[in-house]
Amino acid sequence: MEWTADLLQMPLLCGIIFMIAAIVMYVFPPKKINALYGYRTSSSMKSEERWHFAQRFSTLKMAQGSVFLLLSSFLGLLITIEGKLQLVPGILFPLLVVFYILFSTEAALKNKFPNK
Template identity: 40%
Template sequence: MFNLDNVMYLSAFISIVFLITGFIMYRFPPKKINYLYGYRTNSSMKSQERWNFSQKYSSVQMMFTAIKLFIVSLILPWFNSSFKTNILFQIVIVFIALGFMFYKIEKAIKINFPNE
């Protein structure tokens, strides 16, 4: 049953989902450009070569992000903050991690494919 105390570990749950998703995408990347499965952005879908690179790179970045989020989730209980502050902090951390992950992936695509 859902318990509000479990929400305190939101970033840990999300990190586990990221780790599993990143591992699945690494082991079974989509072979062809599609609109259903994979790292799908305008820059990653411009060519098959970009697509292949972005699938492998994004899956590795997702796993690294998962590890970082999990470490943060282990540190958070050490702070004696209120329930609302803790939840808000976790949500902000997850969005920052997602934004940084997307930034790194898009930057890597631009560096590896400068003329496309």
């Protein structure tokens, strides 16, 4: 089987991209609330304090998600799925990581800032 047709090449590439993005966001977090760069949701943009917390927390969750994607990409060496079924984990795993980042960060914002 050719590498480009491997089961989990999408999680490998997404894992690398997420790790690079997490490192960049950790080293160069956005200083002020903006519409271009950072973890931008209505709840994270309500105050500067929420903004800074969301940037740091979501970056850590992105790094965790990228590790999951990188590790799951090696499942392609153990599992053989033929045809279009390869698309299911290739698309599902990165989407799960995106939802993990969003839901865990929003939950952390609600816990840390319950009445604000």
